Amino acid sequence: MSSIITSLPLTSLIQQLRSGELRSVEVTTTYLDAIADRDAALGAFVHVDREDALQQAADADARRSAGQANGLLAGVPVAIKDVLCVTGQPATCASRMLKGFVPPYDATAITKLKQAGAVLVGRTNMDEFAMGSSGENSAFGPTRNPWDPERIPGGSSSGSAVAVAARLAPLALGSDTGGSIRQPASLCGIVGLKPTYGRVSRYGLIAYASSLDQIGPFATDVVGAAILLEAISGHDPRDSTSVNLPVPAHSQSVDQPLAGLRIGVPVEHFAEGLDAEVERTVREALAVYKSLGAELKEIHLPHTKYAVATYYLIATSEASSNLARYDGVHYGHRAEEFGGSLISMYEASRGEGFGDEVKRRIMLGVFALSAGYADKYYTKALQVRRLIRGDFDAAFQEVDVIAGPVTPTAAFKLGEKTSDPLSMYLSDIYTISANLAGIPGISIPCGFTSTGLPIGLQLQAAPFEEERLLRVARMFERETEWHLRQPASTL
Amino acid sequence: MSYDVIIGLEVHVQLQTQTKIFCGCSTAFNPDHPNVQTCPVCLGLPGALPVLNRHGFQLAVKTALGLNCQIASFTKWDRKQYFYPDLPKGYQISQFDLPFSHDGHVDVETTSESGDKSIRRVRILRAHMEEDAGKNMHDESGRGRDSKVDLNRAGTPLVEIVTQPDLRSAEEARRFLEELKLLLTYLGVSDCNMQEGSLRCDANVNLHIHQPDGSRVATPIVEVKNLNSFRFTEQAILFEVQRQWDEFQRTGIKLGDKGGHKATRGYNPDRGETYILREKEEAADYRYFPDPDLVPVLVTETQLAAIRSEMCEPPAPRRERFHADYQLTPYDAAVIIDQGRLFADYFEAVAKTCGDGKQAANWITQDVLRETKQRDQSIAEFAIRPEVLGTLLGQINQKRITIKSAREVFGDLLTEFDETAAIPAASRIDEIVTTKGLAIVEDTGAIDAAITAVLGRNAKAVADFKEGNQKAIGALIGQVMREVKGADPQTVREKIIAAMQ
Numbered sequence: 002m003s004s005i006i007t008s009l010p011l012t013s014l015i016q017q018l019r020s021g022e023l024r025s026v027e028v029t030t031t032y033l034d035a036i037a038d039r040d041a042a043l044g045a046f047v048h049v050d051r052e053d054a055l056q057q058a059a060d061a062d063a064r065r066s067a068g069q070a071n072g073l074l075a076g077v078p079v080a081i082k083d084v085l086c087v088t089g090q091p092a093t094c095a096s097r098m099l100k101g102f103v104p105p106y107d108a109t110a111i112t113k114l115k116q117a118g119a120v121l122v123g124r125t126n127m128d129e130f131a132m133g134s135s136g137e138n139s140a141f142g143p144t145r146n147p148w149d150p151e152r153i154p155g156g157s158s159s160g161s162a163v164a165v166a167a168r169l170a171p172l173a174l175g176s177d178t179g180g181s182i183r184q185p186a187s188l189c190g191i192v193g194l195k196p197t198y199g200r201v202s203r204y205g206l207i208a209y210a211s212s213l214d215q216i217g218p219f220a221t222d223v224v225g226a227a228i229l230l231e232a233i234s235g236h237d238p239r240d241s242t243s244v245n246l247p248v249p250a251h252s253q254s255v256d257q258p259l260a261g262l263r264i265g266v267p268v269e270h271f272a273e274g275l276d277a278e279v280e281r282t283v284r285e286a287l288a289v290y291k292s293l294g295a296e297l298k299e300i301h302l303p304h305t306k307y308a309v310a311t312y313y314l315i316a317t318s319e320a321s322s323n324l325a326r327y328d329g330v331h332y333g334h335r336a337e338e339f340g341g342s343l344i345s346m347y348e349a350s351r352g353e354g355f356g357d358e359v360k361r362r363i364m365l366g367v368f369a370l371s372a373g374y375a376d377k378y379y380t381k382a383l384q385v386r387r388l389i390r391g392d393f394d395a396a397f398q399e400v401d402v403i404a405g406p407v408t409p410t411a412a413f414k415l416g417e418k419t420s421d422p423l424s425m426y427l428s429d430i431y432t433i434s435a436n437l438a439g440i441p442g443i444s445i446p447c448g449f450t451s452t453g454l455p456i457g458l459q460l461q462a463a464p465f466e467e468e469r470l471l472r473v474a475r476m477f478e479r480e481t482e483w484h485l486r487q488p489a490s491t492l
Numbered sequence: 493m494s495y496d497v498i499i500g501l502e503v504h505v506q507l508q509t510q511t512k513i514f515c516g517c518s519t520a521f522n523p524d525h526p527n528v529q530t531c532p533v534c535l536g537l538p539g540a541l542p543v544l545n546r547h548g549f550q551l552a553v554k555t556a557l558g559l560n561c562q563i564a565s566f567t568k569w570d571r572k573q574y575f576y577p578d579l580p581k582g583y584q585i586s587q588f589d590l591p592f593s594h595d596g597h598v599d600v601e602t603t604s605e606s607g608d609k610s611i612r613r614v615r616i617l618r619a620h621m622e623e624d625a626g627k628n629m630h631d632e633s634g635r636g637r638d639s640k641v642d643l644n645r646a647g648t649p650l651v652e653i654v655t656q657p658d659l660r661s662a663e664e665a666r667r668f669l670e671e672l673k674l675l676l677t678y679l680g681v682s683d684c685n686m687q688e689g690s691l692r693c694d695a696n697v698n699l700h701i702h703q704p705d706g707s708r709v710a711t712p713i714v715e716v717k718n719l720n721s722f723r724f725t726e727q728a729i730l731f732e733v734q735r736q737w738d739e740f741q742r743t744g745i746k747l748g749d750k751g752g753h754k755a756t757r758g759y760n761p762d763r764g765e766t767y768i769l770r771e772k773e774e775a776a777d778y779r780y781f782p783d784p785d786l787v788p789v790l791v792t793e794t795q796l797a798a799i800r801s802e803m804c805e806p807p808a809p810r811r812e813r814f815h816a817d818y819q820l821t822p823y824d825a826a827v828i829i830d831q832g833r834l835f836a837d838y839f840e841a842v843a844k845t846c847g848d849g850k851q852a853a854n855w856i857t858q859d860v861l862r863e864t865k866q867r868d869q870s871i872a873e874f875a876i877r878p879e880v881l882g883t884l885l886g887q888i889n890q891k892r893i894t895i896k897s898a899r900e901v902f903g904d905l906l907t908e909f910d911e912t913a914a915i916p917a918a919s920r921i922d923e924i925v926t927t928k929g930l931a932i933v934e935d936t937g938a939i940d941a942a943i944t945a946v947l948g949r950n951a952k953a954v955a956d957f958k959e960g961n962q963k964a965i966g967a968l969i970g971q972v973m974r975e976v977k978g979a980d981p982q983t984v985r986e987k988i989i990a991a992m993q
């Protein structure tokens with residue numbers, strides 16, 4: 002029974018909740034039980050308040066019985082990455098530094114989810130402060146890939162991706178700064194979307210790199226991602242960088258295919274370093290579009306080779322500043338023992354509170370912004386960022402979407418890259434440019450390796466073209482069944 | 493050897509907004525209830541984001557326009573990064589390389605030792621906007637208890653005004669601050685309350701010492717931080733001038749020499765001395781970079797015009813105009829202007845009603861100022877409203893009452909207010925004049941008759957006068973005035989002289 006509910010496509014789940022065929026308490030209980038049964042082996046969740054989740058579900062059922070207006074996600078459980086603030090729930094970013102911190106306010110995306118009637122079912126594991134590509138940099142321990150528990154699920158939104166892939170939640174929110182939604186979605190065989198910068202309010206999203214961070218949805222299929230995106234999008238006066246544009250009704254439009262579609266295939270995304278099996282699978286996916294009448298055009302994104310370096314200067318510079326507030330003075334971890342001076346309190350608290358990868362990025366960022374170096378590194382990186390955006394602007398003159406791989410390889414083994422940060426950084430090589438350019442991107446399942454690991458197809462569109470992106474993604478999904486495959490443990 | 497004193501000031505002014513610069517919290521001064529005027533944004537909680545208070549930005553622009561600054565059409569926000577417990581985000585949102593305004597000036601009237609007045613033009617290098625920090629409170633019991641942090645003030649909008657090193661004496665520095673305070677309170681952009689920290693000053697001081705060969709040598713620059721009164725600023729600079737002179741005599745160390753780096757000092761008002769805060773100039777690296785949470789601000793000509801149209805006339809041009817329009821002496825104009833905008837408005841209303849600026853100025857700088865001071869009232873609270881005083885003074889001009897009678901009416905109006913707490917209307921003037929018979933008598937017949945009678949009774953005085961004793965006439969005028977209440981003393985005097993001759 003439980004796998005029947007957890008295997009329902011989101012649209013069916015919503016429809017059955019709406020019709021009364023299913024009650025939210027029943028659905029939520031099923032997912033909570035699944036978490037209780039199977040998450041110990043996966044490490045997707047860091048905080049689940051069963052009572053609270055069931056209360057939300059009961060409230061949703063009561064509203065439905067009373068005939069009150071039903072939101073887009075009435076009664077649907079949603080897992081939340083531990084980077085978003087929810088009133089009264091601990092928010093730690095999987096860091097010792099924020100142990101015990103309970104925000105007194107809701108992120109705007111959370112407010113919108115609550116308005117849509119969603120049930121916040123639990124908080125998911127992640128790389129500490131969203132810094133990482135494997136889910137291994139967590140104070141709570143690593144998250145494991147449900148397709149092979151010896152492998153990483155990708156990161157930084159590791160827990161959200163695994164929660165959805167392992168059918169521990171039908172939907173999840175993540176955040177994507179350099180690929181942190183798309184990369185784990187790809188490695189876990191589900192759909193993950195990074196919206197245009199400014200589409201979803203960042204208010205209440207604990208910042209890693211403010212000019213790159215975006216909140217986005219995870220779902221098992223494109224329609225689910227479309228519905229969740231619609232629920233959280235929109236202008237927010239609390240976020241100066243959120244854009245005042247109407248929110249398209251993705252849930253209505255996603256099933257409409259596009260005629261005369263022009264798909265750009267960037268030469269730079271099929272270059273050295275791309276695994277042969279991944280390349281073959283992605284090219285097969287492109288062939289599906291061709292069979293649907295799309296035109297495939299080879300394009301160039303000439304500044305791609307600078308993207309990783311540019312990203313690691315801008316993101317770390319901003320991070321070094323954003324994480325300065327964790328000083329042990331006002332909240333979060335404060336060292337028990339320190340020399341007694343203010344400086345030693347800072348040093349001891351931050352030294353104990355942050356993990357190695359976070360410290361590495363703070364140091365890199367402090368260096369990149371330092372007097373005498375800022376022009377060479379930070380300012381230069383901003384200039385290159387504009388060139389990368391220019392590459393995309395030029396490309397979108399010629400094509401409607403850009404398609405290619407999400408990651409160079411399928412999921413690698415736990416511990417395989419932890420001692421080699423640079424090779425870890427390269428796993429974001431195809432996703433990072435979208436954050437630098439601010440454009441939307443989506444990862445959808447497009448096949449499996451011979452060893453049964455998922456492979457994703459990345460689609461990218463011009464700014465605020467999420468509607469087109471979702472429709473193009475859905476065209477592929479309707480023709481294929483990759484998104485219907487589930488890890489054996491979930492059946 | 494002689495020297496020039498070189499002073500530049502950095503002044504932090506709190507803008508008079510209801511809410512903070514990047515959140516909706518109140519900016520009220522509330523030291524007795526720490527941390528109540530806070531929210532996730534000004535507490536720097538994870539995930540909270542700043543949103544610019546547009547009204548605060550407009551006040552800042554108004555400030556800069558008052559300082560005759562250029563307003564940038566594009567400005568942005570930068571993070572100034574340092575660790576301190578009163579700075580909850582670990583950075584202050586400020587403006588680094590593209591401040592919203594630059595290149596202005598303030599003219600300050602100064603008096604030389606010989607008493608000559610001159611105008612010193614103090615150039616403004618830049619004025620930028622930033623958020624205030626909170627306040628650390630340290631245990632002063634000596635028992636080493638924990639320090640505390642109050643974040644009520646964190647996020648209060650500030651404008652930092654940086655002058656060129658154009659000031660040449662401690663007195664000029666004080667005069668500049670006084671003129672600045674007058675300007676900002678006139679514009680209504682800040683209350684400049686120094687006790688509450690609404691205006692804080694850092695002074696950069698050094699000496700240019702004249703050498704026998706005609707060249708000049710600069711002493712190391714000292715920044716005296718956190719001067720929280722005009723008097724302390726003046727005293728600290730005076731002390732610093734003497735200290736730097738003595739030090740130079742003793743060591744000969746010049747700016748740029750080894751040991752001649754810029755130093756930072758504080759001022760202890762109890763001892764009247766500055767003291768070292770940072771021995772070496774630690775090259776503080778604030779790692780400024782554009783705040784990615786905020787968007788740049790574009791200022792259009794239309795917006796500027798709208799702000800200009802809301803601005804009142806600043807004090808300096810108003811002083812000029814009072815001189816031109818009302819023929820006031822520079823001294824009277826300054827006395828009135830320096831009392832603040834509402835006081836000057838009061839003056840203008842009186843002057844317009846009575847049609848005599850000089851008369852209005854005399855009364856306002858003497859009678860009104862005296863009464864408001866005695867009663868500890870602001871001009872807005874003063875019982876005699878400008879149209880009433882204007883009407884009263886108008887009656888003097890129209891020769892309907894004498895100045896002496898007007899003073900009597902003025903006193904009566906105030907006494908009535910003290911008794912009834914009712915603001916007197918202009919109509920009360922005529923009633924008092926009638927009741928007390930204070931109207932100037934135009935009937936020359938009555939005056940002539942009284943003079944004839946008085947001269948008849950005072951043969952001795954008449955004889956004294958004819959012998960050249962001018963004083964004798966005073967008693968005669970007094971007697972006539974007693975008989976004909978409201979007679980114009982000037983008329984009486986002329987008529988008596990004519991009658992006696």
Ligand SMILES: [Zn+2]
Pocket residue numbers: 512515516517529530531532533534535647
């Ligand atoms: Zn606040």
